[in-house]
Amino acid sequence: MNYNGLIMSRLPHAGTSIFAVMSGLANEVGAINLSQGFPDFPISMELVDLVNHYMHKGFNQYAPMPGVLALREAIAEKASDTFGITYDPQTEITVTAGATEAIFCVITAMIHPGDEAIIIEPAYDSYAPAVELSGGVVRYSSLQVPSYTINWPEVRSLINNRTKLIMINTPHNPTGSVLLATDLAELDRITRGTNITVMSDEVYEHLIFEGIRHESVCYYPELASRSFVIGSFGKTFHTTGWKTGFIMAPAVLMAEVRKVHQFVVFASNTPIQHAVADYLKEKENYLQLPAFYQQKRDLFAGLVKESRFRVIPSYGTYFQLLDYSAISDEKEMDFAVRITREFGVASVPVSPFYHDKQDHKVLRFCFAKTEETLIKAAEILCTI
Ligand SMILES: Cc1ncc(COP(=O)(O)O)c(C=O)c1O
Numbered sequence: 372m373n374y375n376g377l378i379m380s381r382l383p384h385a386g387t388s389i390f391a392v393m394s395g396l397a398n399e400v401g402a403i404n405l406s407q408g409f410p411d412f413p414i415s416m417e418l419v420d421l422v423n424h425y426m427h428k429g430f431n432q433y434a435p436m437p438g439v440l441a442l443r444e445a446i447a448e449k450a451s452d453t454f455g456i457t458y459d460p461q462t463e464i465t466v467t468a469g470a471t472e473a474i475f476c477v478i479t480a481m482i483h484p485g486d487e488a489i490i491i492e493p494a495y496d497s498y499a500p501a502v503e504l505s506g507g508v509v510r511y512s513s514l515q516v517p518s519y520t521i522n523w524p525e526v527r528s529l530i531n532n533r534t535k536l537i538m539i540n541t542p543h544n545p546t547g548s549v550l551l552a553t554d555l556a557e558l559d560r561i562t563r564g565t566n567i568t569v570m571s572d573e574v575y576e577h578l579i580f581e582g583i584r585h586e587s588v589c590y591y592p593e594l595a596s597r598s599f600v601i602g603s604f605g606k607t608f609h610t611t612g613w614k615t616g617f618i619m620a621p622a623v624l625m626a627e628v629r630k631v632h633q634f635v636v637f638a639s640n641t642p643i644q645h646a647v648a649d650y651l652k653e654k655e656n657y658l659q660l661p662a663f664y665q666q667k668r669d670l671f672a673g674l675v676k677e678s679r680f681r682v683i684p685s686y687g688t689y690f691q692l693l694d695y696s697a698i699s700d701e702k703e704m705d706f707a708v709r710i711t712r713e714f715g716v717a718s719v720p721v722s723p724f725y726h727d728k729q730d731h732k733v734l735r736f737c738f739a740k741t742e743e744t745l746i747k748a749a750e751i752l753c754t755i
Pocket residue numbers: 408468469470471472495540544572574602603604605606611614615616
């Protein structure tokens with residue numbers, strides 16, 4: 372069969388993700404894997420027992436398309452307790468197959484061919500391909516280095532009458548920066564009175580340190596009225612393999628997203644939704660997360676401070692950026708591969724998070740790992 376002409380890729384530039392590449396290399400050479408963002412410690416047995424319980428009780432068939440009602444109610448209650456906002460579980464909350472599906476559905480529902488979407492880089496890798504698949508155009512603005520703050524005059528300059536969506540992410544992967552109230556005020560100002568919607572990726576909402584308030588769009592009623600808020604129980608309950616997330620948005624916006632969601636997966640995993648609904652009711656299960664992860668951040672960053680790497684402050688997420696410009700002028704990809712092979716610690720370069728592969732000589736290390744793993748990795752980094 373000659374496939375020439377038969378296949379015209381819809382995503383000609385999409386290759387293997389950097390996470391898969393670096394994790395694959397870590398496995399191949401037996402390196403400590405701080406590259407991919409997933410915990411290496413056990414999850415709550417109570418949560419596992421709850422899933423088992425619901426499976427044994429026979430909750431094994433399709434869930435309702437928008438999600439199990441008990442979970443939507445629990446999500447609404449949490450949003451009300453945390454942010455003082457009311458979302459109607461019937462019409463304004465949808466449970467998705469992870470935040471990744473949520474992102475895809477929001478973008479697909481909002482972007483028509485020729486519409487523009489603003490992405491702030493470095494950015495999570497699923498945003499741009501979803502815009503492209505919808506025939507939209509991505510306009511990029513870079514965070515200012517080394518503070519990793521949004522360049523609002525630049526964002527403002529990208530807005531025109533084709534702008535349909537602005538995507539923000541706080542706490543931010545890969546940099547560990549967080550948006551402040553002044554950022555949200557600026558976003559409110561530039562979108563007020565326009566037809567622009569906001570996709571607020573808040574999957575790391577509970578991974579935020581030093582008592583800083585997570586600046587959700589939910590705190591700002593005008594902004595919330597044009598926003599899709601995205602969350603992930605994979606991040607909150609250390610269960611990335613369960614792929615369970617959610618979207619909150621006003622009913623008119625949500626109605627469009629549900630039209631897409633029903634044809635992407637229809638509904639997500641039933642017993643897990645019931646289990647998470649129960650587990651979410653115990654607030655301590657998420658309120659203890661900042662302290663839990665801050666301890667890991669402090670351990671890792673504290674040990675690495677003794678090295679030749681420069682620690683860039685991480686205020687949220689489970690990622691720590693390290694600047695290696697005092698050690699080498701190699702490109703991020705080359706340096707990341709070399710220290711994985713030669714020293715046995717895998718990280719990810721930040722350059723693949725930019726469409727133009729900007730190289731600032733920084734690597735991202737995931738500290739969602741056991742103390743033992745973090746100490747071992749830091750000891751090695753101190754020898755480089
Ligand atoms: C910023 C960001 N958004 C979305 C996701 C996807 O979350 P999920 O695993 O729930 O699909 C991730 C996962 O790494 C992420 O870092």
